[in-house]
Amino acid sequence: MTPPTAPATLERSESLDLFDAVGDTITELVATHKSRREHWYFQDFVPWEAGRNFRDEPWDESQCTLAPEVRTALVLNLLTEDNLPYYHARLATAFPPDSPMADWSGxxxxxxxxxxxxxxxxxxxxxNCDPRGLENDRMVTVQRGWKNDFVDPIEVFVYTSAQELATRISHRNAGVLADDPVAYELMSRVAADENHHFMFYRGVVTAMLEQNPSLVLDAMVTVFEGFEMPGTGIPKYLRRAIAMAKAGVYNLRIHADKVVSPLMRDWRIGDLTDLTPAGAEAQEKLMAMPDKLLEAAEHFERRVGILPKLA
Ligand SMILES: [Fe+2]
Ligand SMILES: [Fe+2]
Incomplete structure (x- = not known):
């Protein structure tokens, strides 16, 4: 078999070599995903019977049945999903076109x-949303697009592991807090897909850690220190993200307890040995990260009045 060829934008690097080294694992993980995924149809989850013509009966906020913060969360999460063309582009160009990632990314x-x-x-x-406002926001969001700085193959897999897990949690929490059986069922269904995606990306990182732990730990520090959800270009992102944080859909505490800490445990970061000095330093930084995030979470919670201020 001829080795995969890197596209012109990718230079050969230690990271790309590590990506090649876990090629068989990626092929296996894609096969596992195909056997595990459940095929579903969105139309089975939509309450069509509630639908009315917006021209004859324009939207008004009084028609909403969900709490404002839940609507905000669902809209922000939807607009984040709307930017899929950019995520696809990033994933499709981060790897050689004849690598097993082509099958996965499709x-x-x-x-x-x-x-x-x-x-x-x-x-x-x-x-449960202003249809004109939603469309206006989608137009702005997609025109702004999305990019992040993680172009190195290892960073891409670390970022997508954390991002898919975070998205799973955010969708699921929005569905739970909606207090509406239809929204709950739909968002649980979407969250189940995100969980399968998460397992794929996490599995690739696990295989990379086995081969070259120091290199992967270094990439993890870069990704986790600069981690942002892919929605920052959405209009009123900050205001919406704060509303979601206060409502408990997604916030720094959830990020620390439900994303960063479980990933550190799953990848056994604290148990890794035979590291280079740089790898050992990265390991130390990563192990300290959940506590640092929790400190920042407490600071936020005090600022917005969720926790009492210290005397
Ligand atoms: Fe999604
Ligand atoms: Fe996903």
Missing amino acids: LWTAEEGQHAIAMRCYLLASR
Whole structure:
């Protein structure tokens, strides 16, 4: 078999060599995903019976049945899903086109595509969002696009592991807090897809750690220190993200307790040995990260009045 060829934008690097070294594992993980994934149809989850014509009966906030913070969370999460073309582009160009990632990125894109369709249909049929506002925001969001600094193959897998897990939690929490069986069922369904994506990316990182732990730890520090959800270009992002944080859909405490700490445990970061001095330093930084995040979470919670201020 001829070795995969890197696209012109990718230079050979230690990271790309590590990516090649785990090629068989990626092929196996794609096969596992295909056997585990459940095929579903968004139309089965949408309350079509609640739908009315917006021209004859324009939208008004009084028609909403969900709490404002839950609507904010669902809209922000939907607009984040709307930016899929940019995520696909990033994933498709981060790896050689003849690598096993080509198979994955096609399937992953197809699965992600249904999330925005399903959430938009739910929000419009149930009148839980301003349809014109949503479309205006989608236009701005997609025109702004999305990019992040993680272009190195290892960083891409570390970032996507954390991002898929975070998205799973955010979708699921939005569904739970909606206190509406239809929203709960739909968001649990979407979250189940995100969980499968998370398991794929986490599995690739696990294999990389076995081969070259020091290199991977270094990439992890870069990713976790600069971690941002991929929605920062969305209009009113900060205001919306703060509302979601206060509501407990997604915030720094959840990020520390439900994303960073579990990943550190899953990848056994604290148990890794035979590290280079740089790897050992990265390990130390990573192990300290959950506590640092929790400190920042407490600071935020005091500022917004969730925790009492210290005397
Ligand atoms: Fe998604
Ligand atoms: Fe996903």
